[in-house]
Amino acid sequence: MLESIEVTKKFVGKVAVDGINMQLEPGHIYALLGPNGSGKTTWMKMAAGLIKPTFGEIRYNGEPIGIETRNDIAYMSTEPYFYDWMTVGDVGNYYQDFFKDFSMERYDYMIGQMTLEKKLKVKSLSSGMMAKLKVAATMARDVSVYMLDEPLNGIDLLARDSVMNMILQAAGENKILLISSHLVEELEAVVDKAIFIKEAHFAGIVDVEELRTVDGISLADKYRQVFAGIEVGGVQ
Amino acid sequence: MGKLIKYEFRKSWMVKAIILAITAIFEVMFLVGAISGNDDVALSSAVFLTFITICSIFIIGVLSIFILHKDLNTKQSYMLFMTPNSTFKILGAKIIENFGSILLFSAMFLLIGIGDITLWVAKSKGVKDMFNIINAILGEFGEDYQLDFFNVAISSAEQIVSWVFTIMVGFFAVVLSASFLNGRKFNGFISFIVFLVVTYIIEKIFYCSTNMIFGTATGYSLEKTICSIVYYIVLTVVLYIVTASIMDRKLSV
Numbered sequence: 001m002l003e004s005i006e007v008t009k010k011f012v013g014k015v016a017v018d019g020i021n022m023q024l025e026p027g028h029i030y031a032l033l034g035p036n037g038s039g040k041t042t043w044m045k046m047a048a049g050l051i052k053p054t055f056g057e058i059r060y061n062g063e064p065i066g067i068e069t070r071n072d073i074a075y076m077s078t079e080p081y082f083y084d085w086m087t088v089g090d091v092g093n094y095y096q097d098f099f100k101d102f103s104m105e106r107y108d109y110m111i112g113q114m115t116l117e118k119k120l121k122v123k124s125l126s127s128g129m130m131a132k133l134k135v136a137a138t139m140a141r142d143v144s145v146y147m148l149d150e151p152l153n154g155i156d157l158l159a160r161d162s163v164m165n166m167i168l169q170a171a172g173e174n175k176i177l178l179i180s181s182h183l184v185e186e187l188e189a190v191v192d193k194a195i196f197i198k199e200a201h202f203a204g205i206v207d208v209e210e211l212r213t214v215d216g217i218s219l220a221d222k223y224r225q226v227f228a229g230i231e232v233g234g235v236q
Numbered sequence: 237m238g239k240l241i242k243y244e245f246r247k248s249w250m251v252k253a254i255i256l257a258i259t260a261i262f263e264v265m266f267l268v269g270a271i272s273g274n275d276d277v278a279l280s281s282a283v284f285l286t287f288i289t290i291c292s293i294f295i296i297g298v299l300s301i302f303i304l305h306k307d308l309n310t311k312q313s314y315m316l317f318m319t320p321n322s323t324f325k326i327l328g329a330k331i332i333e334n335f336g337s338i339l340l341f342s343a344m345f346l347l348i349g350i351g352d353i354t355l356w357v358a359k360s361k362g363v364k365d366m367f368n369i370i371n372a373i374l375g376e377f378g379e380d381y382q383l384d385f386f387n388v389a390i391s392s393a394e395q396i397v398s399w400v401f402t403i404m405v406g407f408f409a410v411v412l413s414a415s416f417l418n419g420r421k422f423n424g425f426i427s428f429i430v431f432l433v434v435t436y437i438i439e440k441i442f443y444c445s446t447n448m449i450f451g452t453a454t455g456y457s458l459e460k461t462i463c464s465i466v467y468y469i470v471l472t473v474v475l476y477i478v479t480a481s482i483m484d485r486k487l488s489v
Contacts, residue, residue, distance in 0.1 A: 012419035050317055051488040070320040081314040085246070097239045098319040 001025055002047065002073075002145055002176055004202075006056035009042050016042040018200040019056070026144065027173045031187040031208075031219070032180040034197035035227055040180045041078065043197065044147050048075035060145065071101070076138040078150040078180075080130050082122045088133060089118035095137050107140035110166055114159070127154035135163055145176045152183055164190060188219040196226045240321060240329035245337075247303050248296070252337065255292040262288065263348060270355050282352060289345040293338055297399055300334040301406035308414040313489035323483035327407065331476060335400050342396055346388070387458070394461050394468075401468040401475075405434050408479045415486040442467055 002024040009017040017039040024030055032040050045051040047058050049065045060069045082091055088111060095102045111118065114132040116125075125133060131154045138146065151167060152160050168190060171177050181187050187194075188208065196203040203226055208219050217225075262284045269278030307313055316326050413427035420426075442464065446452075450460055 045488075048318060050314060052486065067320050067322050070318060075314075075318055077311065077314055079311045081311040083247070083312055083315060085250075094243070094315070097243075098321070 001061060002178075003059045004043070004047070004056070005059065007043065007046060007053050007058055008055040009039075009046060009051060010054045015200050017046070017053075020197070020202045022195060022202055022205060024145075024176050024178065026176050028193050029168075029171055029177040029191045030179070031184075031191040031194040032178055032197065033184060033187075033194055033223055034203075036182075038197045039200040040197050041149055044075060044149050044178070044180065045077075047145075047147060048073060050075070071099075072143050073145040073147065074138050074141045074143045076134050076146075076148045076151060078153055080122075080134070082133070084123045086122045087118060088116050088120045088122065088125075091122065091133060091137050092118070092140070095140065099141055101142040103140050103142065107136055110136035110140060113162060113166065128156055128159065131155050132159070132163060135166060139166055139170050144174060145178070146170055147178045147180075149180045150182070151179060152181055152186060160186065184220045184223050191219075194219055194222070196223075198227060237325050237329050237332075240316075240325060241333045241336075244303075244329050244333035248299055248333075248337070251295065251299055252341075255288070255295070255341070259285065259288055259292075259345075259348070263352075266352055267355075270352075278356065282356070285345075285348065285352070289349070292341055292345075293399065296337050296341060297334065297403040297406075300330060300337075300403060301410060304330060304407055305410045305414075308410060308487070308489060317489050322480075323487070324480040327476065327480045327483060330407070331400070331404065331472075334403060335396075338396055338400060342392060346392060387456075390458065390461050390465075391456070394464050397465050397468045397472070401438070401472045402435060404472045404475045404479070405431055405438075408434065408475055411479050411482050411487065415482055415488075418488070438471060 004020050004022045007017055007020045008015070020039075020043060032044070034040050042051060046053050047060075047065060049067070049070055058065045060072060063069055065073075082094075086094070092102075092104055092107045092111075095107070096104050111133070114129075114136060116129060116133055116136070120129075122130070122133070131151065135148070135151050138148065146167075148167065152163065155163055164186070167177070167179070179187060179191065192208055193205060194208055194211075195205045206219075206222060211217060211219060211222055215222075262281045266278050266281035266285060269275070269281055307316055409427040409431035412430055413423045417423035417426055445467075446460055446463065449463070450457065
């Protein structure tokens with residue numbers, strides 16, 4: 001279980017995350033939703049151990065986030081982060097060197113599916129190809145928690161399905177999958193829970209199926225309701 | 237840690253390869269000049285080789301500070317900090333790679349220098365005669381100066397260790413800028429001032445201490461050089477622990 005306890009992050013002149021309390025359970029695919037600058041990325045980076053909270057704590061199975069939890073939590077940033085000198089093959093070698101759970105076989109399969117060649121230089125990749133590479137490197141790890149920040153950014157409509165399929169192959173009973181995206185409609189079909197972050201605060205967590213069957217609204221409608229205050233009708 | 241060191245080397249190998257290539261070109265020019273008796277070519281190559289020696293040790297050190305700055309202040313920082321390695325290991329790998337590179341390059345330049353001077357000055361008489369000639373010149377400055385293999389090695393070690401310490405202060409300043417001063421105005425300038433102040437204080441303490449212990453802070457003595465080596469090694473280790481602790485507790489990338 002991934003637990004966020006009163007987590008706050010302050011930067012100079014700005015509170016990026018303010019007292020977020022929430023729990024993420026294994027066996028679920030979560031969408032992390034909120035407008036730009038709401039604090040989604042900052043929270044994910046804290047859960048990945050890249051940013052230190054100003055107050056509060058994030059725990060994974062009772063353990064504070066730290067060096068050890070990096071073996072259990074895979075994080076994919078929305079920005080490109082590979083070294084300029086790397087090729088697609090080098091990225092795989094790097095992950096294999098540092099992560100015991102990394103499968104080169106799975107990586108090769110995924111880059112093959114995404115039509116990426118190992119000899120391609122990372123800095124020559126288009127934003128779409130870079131997004132695919134990041135997904136392949138992250139999802140070739142076998143961990144308990146996957147956190148993907150805007151994984152579909154820059155990926156064209158046709159390729160989105162194959163990328164999403166790759167991501168979903170990692171889902172399982174003991175896994176937590178957390179996906180942040182602005183493409184609410186795209187996520188609606190694959191996630192079973194949605195977390196809303198509004199102006200640095202936790203603004204609720206909903207069961208997507210329950211939302212449809214009980215409240216009669218879609219996730220996109222709920223998003224509009226939470227963030228724009230627009231009341232919407234039921235789904236026909 | 238071996239893998240971290242491997243990737244640290246990978247980040248800087250291009251610059252090192254360029255230094256090696258330039259050194260090789262001038263060394264070949266020197267050898268051609270010395271063997272063919274073309275003094276102009278040999279002497280100008282020797283001047284360039286001396287210049288390259290000083291510059292390359294400086295460049296390797298400054299490059300490692302620049303790489304750390306990039307590793308902490310760009311998104312490439314994730315490549316290091318998402319791996320299950322402690323900040324002590326990450327910083328330690330950088331220091332070891334840098335120290336190793338400086339040591340290897342220094343040893344290479346020292347050997348090239350001894351070889352070239354032997355060829356040029358002593359011709360076939362060998363290194364011992366060369367040292368005798370240089371010692372005769374140094375003797376004019378006082379009896380403290382004696383050049384032999386041991387003294388050359390120990391003096392070189394002192395220079396290397398004090399330079400590695402200076403780089404460590406650079407690492408400290410960069411980490412300070414990326415942690416406590418992150419997001420604040422003039423953080424780069426402030427950390428540069430911190431670098432200058434720390435370096436000055438450490439040098440001043442050493443100067444005063446040697447003055448007190450040995451009666452003078454200037455001139456060469458074996459004891460003073462060994463004290464200097466120990467002093468800078470201890471300070472490098474202390475500053476490494478402090479810097480890695482700051483990274484561990486305060487650094488967000």
